[in-house]
Amino acid sequence: MALSLSTNIAIVCAVFIALPIIAVVLRFWARAVRHSGLSADDYLILPGLLFSVALSINNIVAVALGNLGGHIHMDDAGNIVFDDTLTIFLQTEFATQLLSILSLVFTKLSIVVFYRRIFKGKTFSLISSVLLGAVAAWGVAFFFATLFECMPIPMVWKTLFGTPDHQAVCYNYLPMFWATAISNMVMDTAILAVPIPFVWRLHMPRRQKVAVSAIFLLGAFVVGISIARIYFFFLSSDSYANAMDITVNIAPTLYWTVIEAAVAVVSACLPTLRPLFTGISLDALQDFASKFSLRSGNKSSASFRSNQGTATSNSHSNNNKWHLSFPNHSASSSAKIVNRVEAVRSPSAEEALLELQDQPGGIIVSKAIHQQRSDA
Known part of the structure; x- marks a missing residue:
């Protein structure tokens, strides 16, 4: 059985309470x-x-009570009933607008301040300063x-948009909603695009540049969601202006927010x-496989020497049938394999990326095999 729209909204809100909490806990x-220590972006x-x-x-409350x-x-005449339920809905919708702006502005500031911590240089400092000012x-x-x-503020939830009472004390804020959503999307796009050229100017392997760029470009999801929110707001704007079935028609806009x-x-x-994931990499897996192969090689070598010794003993016991000749250094030979691994880890993307110019990065592995022979 399909779930109702109200239930879906409550589930979405519950999931998106947990996800950002988990992300911030992992960050710390x-x-x-x-x-x-913690920095300003944290x-x-x-x-x-x-x-x-x-x-x-707030939106769970809107589902439960609004x-x-x-x-x-x-009512029976087809007029909207302005009851406590509608009042709570209008209050929570008003709170959604304010809370979304506050959440987005602090998150954007955190991202830009993080950029300033890992990228250096006058050009980037100027660009990021402009971004900080624009976000604020x-x-x-x-x-x-x-x-x-609305003035006074309580008239937001004491009057309904489109009614004479509302128009007397409130401005037409549909254009303001459009301006908020579109400017938010443009700003997200700018914040997303700023670090990419600086990443590709760093002196590090192309593979690392792609990986670091991909991490920053994950923020494109936010831009996509901003576009989705604008789309659903466009669909609901007519019903919002006419104040008809507002609790259903603007629901997608609210949960996309x-x-x-x-x-x-x-x-x-x-x-x-x-x-948190530095120990889990292709290089680490290759290093483990290399060590495993060396252990297997040592075991095979030991087994070979043992079999060789057995064959030599059997040949002496049966010298009336077989005559084996060896070189003058017929004594035993032993091989000593020394595995020397030197690893240099480059700073992570979270550390100062510009420092990678002096440390090209990657895992540098060198192996030396020494063979020692001694005559009996």
């Missing part, structure tokens, strides 16, 4: 593994996480534009998690 665990991600979780909880995902209540200005402008959409904030937090944490 990675810092502990490296025995490094502190900035905490309010981003807090507001993201609050956003999900009939989010259910049809709006109407975006957050302040749209937060207060949303907060004061939840997903966007949560995925933004997860994406901000992904580049910092490499220390």
